[in-house]
Amino acid sequence: MKKLFATLLFIILLIYAVVSSNNIFIDKTNNRYYMLENELKQKSETYDVQIYGSCHAYTSFNPMYLIEKYNISSYNLSNPSEIIPITYLRMLERFKYDTPKVAVVEIWGTNPYETYVSTEDILDSATPVNIELLPISLEKLSVIEDLETLDAIEENFAIIKYKDRVSEQSLNDLDFNYHFYKANAIYNPERTYWLYEEMINRFEHNGYKSTPVTSLSDYPEQQAKVFDIDTLEIEANIIKYIDKIITLCDKYNVELIFYRAPYRATENELRKANYLSNYLEEKNIAFYDLEKEIHFDYEKDFHDYEHLSIYGSEKATYFLTEKILQLINF
Amino acid sequence: MNYISLQFVNFFIIILILYYIMPLRLRNFLLLGTSLYFYACFDIAYVPFLIFVALSTFIVAKVKKRKKLWLWVVISANVLLWFIIKFHYFIFAYLDQFLGIVKLPPIGDKFSILVPVGISYYILQAIAYVLDVHRNKIEPETKFWKYLLFLSYFPAIVQGPISRYDKLMPELTKSKKFNYDTFANNLLLVLLGLVKKMVIADRIAIYANYCFNNYDSLSGFTLYLGAIAYSIQLYTDFSGCVDICRGVSGMLGIELAENFNHPYMATSIKEFWGKWHISLSSWLKDYIYIPLGGNRNGALRKNFNLLATFTVSGIWHGFGMHYIVWGALQAISQITSSYTITLRTTIKQWLKIEKDSLSERFYKHFITLHLILISWIFFRAENLTIAFRYICNMFTEWNILELMNNSLFDQGVNFFYFIILFIHIAVLFMSEYYANKHKNMVLIIRESHIFIRWSIYFVLIYDLLLFGVYGSGYDTSGFLYGGF
Numbered sequence: 001m002k003k004l005f006a007t008l009l010f011i012i013l014l015i016y017a018v019v020s021s022n023n024i025f026i027d028k029t030n031n032r033y034y035m036l037e038n039e040l041k042q043k044s045e046t047y048d049v050q051i052y053g054s055c056h057a058y059t060s061f062n063p064m065y066l067i068e069k070y071n072i073s074s075y076n077l078s079n080p081s082e083i084i085p086i087t088y089l090r091m092l093e094r095f096k097y098d099t100p101k102v103a104v105v106e107i108w109g110t111n112p113y114e115t116y117v118s119t120e121d122i123l124d125s126a127t128p129v130n131i132e133l134l135p136i137s138l139e140k141l142s143v144i145e146d147l148e149t150l151d152a153i154e155e156n157f158a159i160i161k162y163k164d165r166v167s168e169q170s171l172n173d174l175d176f177n178y179h180f181y182k183a184n185a186i187y188n189p190e191r192t193y194w195l196y197e198e199m200i201n202r203f204e205h206n207g208y209k210s211t212p213v214t215s216l217s218d219y220p221e222q223q224a225k226v227f228d229i230d231t232l233e234i235e236a237n238i239i240k241y242i243d244k245i246i247t248l249c250d251k252y253n254v255e256l257i258f259y260r261a262p263y264r265a266t267e268n269e270l271r272k273a274n275y276l277s278n279y280l281e282e283k284n285i286a287f288y289d290l291e292k293e294i295h296f297d298y299e300k301d302f303h304d305y306e307h308l309s310i311y312g313s314e315k316a317t318y319f320l321t322e323k324i325l326q327l328i329n330f
Numbered sequence: 331m332n333y334i335s336l337q338f339v340n341f342f343i344i345i346l347i348l349y350y351i352m353p354l355r356l357r358n359f360l361l362l363g364t365s366l367y368f369y370a371c372f373d374i375a376y377v378p379f380l381i382f383v384a385l386s387t388f389i390v391a392k393v394k395k396r397k398k399l400w401l402w403v404v405i406s407a408n409v410l411l412w413f414i415i416k417f418h419y420f421i422f423a424y425l426d427q428f429l430g431i432v433k434l435p436p437i438g439d440k441f442s443i444l445v446p447v448g449i450s451y452y453i454l455q456a457i458a459y460v461l462d463v464h465r466n467k468i469e470p471e472t473k474f475w476k477y478l479l480f481l482s483y484f485p486a487i488v489q490g491p492i493s494r495y496d497k498l499m500p501e502l503t504k505s506k507k508f509n510y511d512t513f514a515n516n517l518l519l520v521l522l523g524l525v526k527k528m529v530i531a532d533r534i535a536i537y538a539n540y541c542f543n544n545y546d547s548l549s550g551f552t553l554y555l556g557a558i559a560y561s562i563q564l565y566t567d568f569s570g571c572v573d574i575c576r577g578v579s580g581m582l583g584i585e586l587a588e589n590f591n592h593p594y595m596a597t598s599i600k601e602f603w604g605k606w607h608i609s610l611s612s613w614l615k616d617y618i619y620i621p622l623g624g625n626r627n628g629a630l631r632k633n634f635n636l637l638a639t640f641t642v643s644g645i646w647h648g649f650g651m652h653y654i655v656w657g658a659l660q661a662i663s664q665i666t667s668s669y670t671i672t673l674r675t676t677i678k679q680w681l682k683i684e685k686d687s688l689s690e691r692f693y694k695h696f697i698t699l700h701l702i703l704i705s706w707i708f709f710r711a712e713n714l715t716i717a718f719r720y721i722c723n724m725f726t727e728w729n730i731l732e733l734m735n736n737s738l739f740d741q742g743v744n745f746f747y748f749i750i751l752f753i754h755i756a757v758l759f760m761s762e763y764y765a766n767k768h769k770n771m772v773l774i775i776r777e778s779h780i781f782i783r784w785s786i787y788f789v790l791i792y793d794l795l796l797f798g799v800y801g802s803g804y805d806t807s808g809f810l811y812g813g814f
Contacts, residue, residue: 003510010784014791021792153336154801163796167746 022158025165026133028178032079033090034133039179040075046098048330049074052091053106054082059307060261060290060316061104062208070321072330076208081117081126084109085143085241088248089134095252102255102324105245107276107287110238111269116306123149131155146237212309216298219305222264226291231278232271239279246285255327259320262291262312264305286323290316331371333488333574334527334800341368342578349582350508358502361483361582362475368484369447376446379415383408383449384478387456391463391470401464405457412453415445417649448487450646454613455481459495461617468496476503485579489571491589491609498586506583511776516580518772521790523573524798530754531567532799534559536742542710545720553724557703560710562755565594568607592766594759597694599663599701610646614639629668636661647709652717656708663701750797 028034049072051061057078066072077090087109108115112122128150134140136156144150154161165173172178201209234242242258249256258280260273273289280287294315296302301312308316331337345364349357370377390404414421426436459480462468471477480499481487541548541556548556569590576586589609596602603611619639625632637658644657683689704721711717739745765771775786 006780010787013784014788017788018795021795159795160801163798163801166796167744 018157018159022133023176024159024169024173025162026158027162027165028172028175029183031129031133033130035179035183036077036079037133038177039181042177042179045073045075046100047073047075048101049104049324050091050094050098050100050102051076051078051104051106052082052087053078054108055080055307056108056261056263057104057106059208059210059303059309060106060259060313061320062310062313062317064208065314065317066321069318070325070330072321072324078106079130081122082109082130083112083122083127084238084245085146086127086130086134088241088244089131089137089140089143091245091248092137092139093134095248095254099252100254101328101330102257103245103249104257104259104320104324107258107260107273108263110234110242110272110276111265112238113235114266114268116264116266123147128155128161132158132161143241146240208313209310210303210307212300212303212311216264216302216305219264219298219302222270223291225267226270226289229267229270229274231275232268233275234272234279242276242279246283255324257286257288257320257323257327259288259290259316261308261316262294262296262302263307286327288320288323290319294319331368333571333578334524346581354505354507357506358476358479361502362479365479365482365484365487369482369487372447373444375444376449379411379444379446379449380452380482381478382411383453383456384474384481387460388471388474388477391460397464401460404460408453408456412449415449420649448489451490451492452481452487454492454610454646455495458492458613458617462495471495471499483579483584485575485582485584486586489568489575490607491572491575491587492613493587493609498584501584501586504583509583512583513581515772515776516577518577518775518787519573519580520577521787521794522772523570523575523577524794525754525790526566526570526573526758528570528798528800529793530751530758531563531570533743533747533751533797534563534566534755536799538563538710540741542720545716545723549723549726550728551730553720554728557707557720557724561594561699561703561706564706564709565590566758592762594699594702595695595762595766596698597691598667598698599660600667602698602702603660610643614643618642633661633665636664650712651714652708652711655714655717656705659701659705659708663705747797754793754797 026034049063049066051057051063051074055078058076058080061074061076063074063076066074077094079086079090082090084105084107087105091103112127113119115122117126127147131140131143131150132155140156141152144152144155172182175182233239246256248254258276265273277287277289296308296312296315301309301315303309303312331341345360349360352360366377369380386404386407390400393400422437429436459468459477463470471480476499479502480493480495483493483498483502486493538556538559541553541559545553545556572589576588579586587609589607591605591608593602593605596605619635622635622638623631624635640657640659640661641654642657643660644653644655647653647656678685678690678693681693683693707720707724708714708717711720739748743751761771765774768774775783778786
């Protein structure tokens, strides 16, 4: 009995040590999920409206306006290149301790296999970073299995995935509360880019500030065909997680809105958006294709071909807020 | 299914649970089923070869009439089978060359023969079994399934140790109740084996491979270090894997024979062969060297027997003159040693090296290790020409200052991992030296205070997690002795 107890104690200590080591070995400056979670832990606030999705969600929904105009607390929890299965896992995790009244989900993440970013970049680079520190669960293992390109061991044990960082360890690696403010203090222009700065902006202002940098001369070509295009079925391993998001929101009694932010999409992406629109309509879930709903000014509403500017996001946020207010009385 | 894979871990955990909840009398059936499944996982087509070897030797061991004739028939058939399977590529290459001379079309590309994993090991076990029965050393096995289990036992089928029937069968058939201490000892042995294999062998292999792949453009000290790296790689790879296999078997309550006894602590080639790949060395001694006459018929015959035994050892390892030369070098070193005792004594006196002193031990170690080092170059090289050129280049442009420039760290093992490797190798050989003088390293750790013991466990686990070579890009089929 004594030996059995000692063995159990050893196993518990080992698991604790390995899990703690995950936080040391992960490259924190590269993991936005890690920084976001730690940032929010420090704020220790709850939000009535939570926004999920990829950078398209981040650049199209500005929580700043909600608090200014309607006094509704909201937070944009989106992550660059986040695909729908991971959005589901993050909602699952977040709802456990912060259940919103409304969840707003942008649907770029339903297109990992055909979009303006290569599938390899999405599934081999961004997705592992977005999933690696989500707590281990059967749901997480199921997502890993469905996506096929991920490794169950590496995505659950950062110590294994990042073992080669052992020779690059710094004091920052021992800071378990590492977040964007701190990352900003060691700002390295070569490692960061526009979105990264905007993420810091998100924490300083709980909003989005990017101004237009490009005049999108050929964007109206896409706009012209948005209404005429037919439908294309979304992959089964993706639609499965749309269903899971719906079930999850049902379980927690959270109102759910899906929307599509405008960006230069492939024709198949537009077809899939139409498919999803029909699919959600059958399930009586709100879906808005902002490209169809709002008139955007191609001179100033876009930051670039893929993301809205501060002006475009204002239009999108007001539109979505109106829809939120139709669903729920705050 | 490789011993170092998640697949094997899952497989073994299931077997372990089933094994200990199953009634004692059914456990060997489980082991047989498991062993056959494990072997079939490599390729189902390997299994008929195993069945043939098992069936032929099992039947002949029971034959009452014309025993000697049947004995030689079955040994010849099995050796011939092994020879054809193992060397068919070279046989067909030579045959095609001959057919080309007589203007006939080549036939080599029409034949593709599988080389079953572990065939070199279980054929030796089977031959030893029939010979031991013939010599009345053991009684023939009455149950075929038990004999099949002896040959196919999964922890030993891929790269040994080559078990003897009279040693392994009692282990397989004894009552195997769960024993916490035995289990923990063997789990630690597996952990130590994994560290040897994944932290040392696979890391140092990067440098050794670089040297052997670029021997033409390298010289002097770099190639010397490359040869040392390969010597360490071979030992840690093979002994690490054997530790894993022995540990896995030990967790099932079945003890496999020791295959290494701190070989690089040897002070002569003869001693080295009593410590290196012990199961093969003792097999060669018992079934080739002694039947040939051993050292009973004068010095000349003894030398011939040594040469023949080690040449067979060379052939067993693979096809090519470099393996034969490697084997012959072992014999020549021992023969030369016996003829140069007077000369060596004179040299030691001239150098003022006293008998049994520290300097004498160092001198003996130094000479022995360098003889082994040279022979490993033949073992590792792809052919004889490459081996000779490697050695020639090693003795040109000898410049120890190569250590001072950073080129040493540009070949896949950077400065950080070089230091890590150095620490591991130093700890390995210091612990081997200590264990050689005292007792088994596993027991030393297990008998220490719980705080020290757990600290060592943590260090070993983290060592493996952080410094082990694994993950994407790692070839899990890469056991050096698995290919023989």
